[in-house]
Amino acid sequence: MSTDTGVSLPSYEEDQGSKLIRKAKEAPFVPVGIAGFAAIVAYGLYKLKSRGNTKMSLHLIHMRVAAQGFVVGAMTVGMGYSMYREFWAKPKP
Numbered sequence: 001m002s003t004d005t006g007v008s009l010p011s012y013e014e015d016q017g018s019k020l021i022r023k024a025k026e027a028p029f030v031p032v033g034i035a036g037f038a039a040i041v042a043y044g045l046y047k048l049k050s051r052g053n054t055k056m057s058l059h060l061i062h063m064r065v066a067a068q069g070f071v072v073g074a075m076t077v078g079m080g081y082s083m084y085r086e087f088w089a090k091p092k093p
Contacts (some may be wrong), residue, residue, distance in 0.1 A: 029078030036070040 014022070024031050044063030051059045 027078060027082070029074045029081065033071045033074030033078070036074060037067050040067040040070055 040063065044059070044066075048056075048059065
């Protein structure tokens with residue numbers, strides 16, 4: 001008794017690279033948010049040496065707020081883009 005119906009699921013057959021590319025095309029602002037977060041963290045670590053007389057905790061709080069703000073902004077823009085694509089750019093039947 002075989003349960004194979006001849007239907008193949010593409011999510012099991014694709015490798016990690018093609019899955020990442022497909023997901024990035026579906027939600028293009030997720031990679032933008034991740035890249036912006038990484039860039040702000042890298043900038044914060046770079047500026048850590050030359051922060052002057054600012055306390056370390058204050059510097060880290062500022063960098064955390066900037067990184068979170070960028071990610072929330074990217075999510076907001078992504079949701080707006082998704083809503084536009086779903087409701088306004090969709091052709092009327």
